[in-house]
Amino acid sequence: MGTTVFERQAPPASVVAHSLEQTRSGSFWIDDLPASLRPDRAPLRGVETTDLVIVGAGYTGLWTALLAVLRDPGRRVVIVEAARTGWAASGRNGGFCESSLTHGHENGARRWPDEIDTLERLGRQNLDEIEQTVAELGLDVQFERTGQLAPAIEPHQLAWLDEWRAEAAGDPDVEYLDEAAVRASVASPTYLAAIWEKRTCALVHPARLAAELARAAEERGVRIFERSRATGIETPRGGGVSVLTDGGRVDADHAVLATNVFPSLLRRNRLMTVPVYDYALMTEPLTPAQQEAIGWRDRQGIGDMANQFHYYRPSQGQDGQGARILFGGYDALYHYGRRVDPRYENRPDVWAKLASHFFTTFPQLEGLRFSHQWAGAIDSSTQFTAFYGTARDGRVAYASGFTGLGVGSTRFAGQVMLDLLDGTETERTALQMVRRRPLPFPPEPAAAIGIHATRWSMDRADHHEGRRNLLLKTLDALGLGFDS
Numbered sequence: 001m002g003t004t005v006f007e008r009q010a011p012p013a014s015v016v017a018h019s020l021e022q023t024r025s026g027s028f029w030i031d032d033l034p035a036s037l038r039p040d041r042a043p044l045r046g047v048e049t050t051d052l053v054i055v056g057a058g059y060t061g062l063w064t065a066l067l068a069v070l071r072d073p074g075r076r077v078v079i080v081e082a083a084r085t086g087w088a089a090s091g092r093n094g095g096f097c098e099s100s101l102t103h104g105h106e107n108g109a110r111r112w113p114d115e116i117d118t119l120e121r122l123g124r125q126n127l128d129e130i131e132q133t134v135a136e137l138g139l140d141v142q143f144e145r146t147g148q149l150a151p152a153i154e155p156h157q158l159a160w161l162d163e164w165r166a167e168a169a170g171d172p173d174v175e176y177l178d179e180a181a182v183r184a185s186v187a188s189p190t191y192l193a194a195i196w197e198k199r200t201c202a203l204v205h206p207a208r209l210a211a212e213l214a215r216a217a218e219e220r221g222v223r224i225f226e227r228s229r230a231t232g233i234e235t236p237r238g239g240g241v242s243v244l245t246d247g248g249r250v251d252a253d254h255a256v257l258a259t260n261v262f263p264s265l266l267r268r269n270r271l272m273t274v275p276v277y278d279y280a281l282m283t284e285p286l287t288p289a290q291q292e293a294i295g296w297r298d299r300q301g302i303g304d305m306a307n308q309f310h311y312y313r314p315s316q317g318q319d320g321q322g323a324r325i326l327f328g329g330y331d332a333l334y335h336y337g338r339r340v341d342p343r344y345e346n347r348p349d350v351w352a353k354l355a356s357h358f359f360t361t362f363p364q365l366e367g368l369r370f371s372h373q374w375a376g377a378i379d380s381s382t383q384f385t386a387f388y389g390t391a392r393d394g395r396v397a398y399a400s401g402f403t404g405l406g407v408g409s410t411r412f413a414g415q416v417m418l419d420l421l422d423g424t425e426t427e428r429t430a431l432q433m434v435r436r437r438p439l440p441f442p443p444e445p446a447a448a449i450g451i452h453a454t455r456w457s458m459d460r461a462d463h464h465e466g467r468r469n470l471l472l473k474t475l476d477a478l479g480l481g482f483d484s
């Protein structure tokens, strides 16, 4: 079996141990929110009547609410949130706000070859509109459209870069960087070459994005109730829809389910997603000398090209302090029984592995410490990107299954759900991607066996020059392969 660069060039164990000595558990992004962006909102008590009720105050619910009132300022909108606004995936992600609606070009092109060009165009438009909304509404979310750098870190990945480079020939927003050029840009000895896509990704402060969407929505009349878990949904014969919560009820014309990885209120969606846990670290602020030692002046988001990949990015320095580096990914863990459970978040072994890979990537930063470590559940679907639909005579819409790429595409999902509820036929609602539901996951134990076998195969592929074994090839053929 071959070795990866992270095994060949592992840092001393003492460097890793030192880096994690004072690390606290919890999302850096949420910790970093000023108190003014974390207002305590009251729970729902009694009965509320509204036009649209939304379950869940992550990006999907918040974008849907904001878009609803921007489309129609007279529309009354209520959100019920089980815990706090933006506390879940939306408050703990990497903040890569990508244009792709399909979890990467390759995944989209394989599943929807006839409409991939439209999907790419709509995705680019979605990111442009996010940029516009951030500017027009003055959302303070540290939005920076710096693009995404994809470095090859093993020799076999150079051939993949060449293919990509050939496909992108003539695109002024895609730049190929050879070994010297990429290392001059970001000084990592692991980089062999890279592609920099300059327009397809922006970095945001994830928790600020949720908080600012909530603020902008509330300023336009949306009401958010926190600590209000929806426990059921009823669609009376006479029309309308009622969402029952543990403290009350909301009666509305329409409902949107934006509950992501958590159990759906619709039975038909319970087998459509599984939670896969993803882990991240955040460093302390870098000193000017440390910043100088790594370069990274263009501040791109970075995702390496392995099957099991890392994502990393700089934060914005504040109050005279330097930027920090978020480093996450690689291990994505599924637990038998598909439960979302905070106990799965505590994995010192996974954080230690990430820290080791960090110092392989940036050995010149040895001595730096991590201030935060955390994890979050990713709502994986079998098509690795969101699915959409309506239920109960078109009175309820849902979108879920973003599979770790929802920062940008949740806004598109909000548009789709409003189109569907309004009964408006649009370019979005005509998409096969929107009209067709993917396969559900099988029940246990088949789900756990299949997911573990896939991850094992991906790790093996990374140790064998990227070659995919029979299982991955079979999954590819079934449209279930994961390589984007």
Ligand SMILES: Cc1cc2nc3c(=O)[nH]c(=O)nc-3n(C[C@H](O)[C@H](O)[C@H](O)COP(=O)(O)OP(=O)(O)OC[C@H]3O[C@@H](n4cnc5c(N)ncnc54)[C@H](O)[C@@H]3O)c2cc1C
Pocket (backbone or CB within 6 Å): 055, 056, 057, 058, 059, 060, 061, 080, 081, 082, 083, 084, 085, 086, 087, 088, 089, 090, 091, 092, 093, 094, 095, 096, 097, 098, 228, 229, 230, 231, 258, 259, 260, 261, 262, 263, 278, 279, 280, 328, 375, 376, 377, 378, 402, 403, 404, 405, 406, 407, 408, 409, 410
């Ligand atoms: C560690 C990590 C890193 C990631 N990095 C990236 C990245 O860099 N780029 C990217 O594009 N994506 C990334 N993602 C994915 C991205 O964060 C998600 O796709 C996105 O946040 C999904 O938003 P959401 O609103 O659908 O879900 P969530 O943020 O999970 O919100 C769902 C909300 O619904 C509420 N809810 C659930 N059930 C009920 C109920 N019954 N009643 C009331 N409320 C309920 C929950 O409490 C929660 O607040 C990452 C995810 C993780 C975990």
